Amino acid sequence: MLRMSLHSLAFAKGAVSTISWHCSEGTASDVSDPKTWMCLICGWIYDEAEGAPEEGIPPGTRWEDLPPNWSCPECGARKEDFEMIEI
Ligand SMILES: [Zn+2]
DSSP, X not given: OHHHXXXXXXXXXXXXXXXXXXXXXXXXXXXXXXXXXXXXXXXXXXXXXXBBGGGTBOTTOOGGGSOTTOBOTTTOOBXXXXXXXXX
């Protein structure tokens, strides 16, 4: 019985998040808690909230959504050479 109610609760939460996702569609700012990444080679900063428009990366693009072969626009370092930083 308890398991049944937990399951239906999870289902209800999923339905709600699906609805809210549709409501926010098109606002382009669906990044909650954006992170900032820094190139360890040259110190170039990638801010998920700002993206890198001059590199063709729209604002709000998650670090993990960048192409695997994406590299630092300043020095060409790979994503592995970046580290998440706190500002
Ligand atoms: Zn760099």
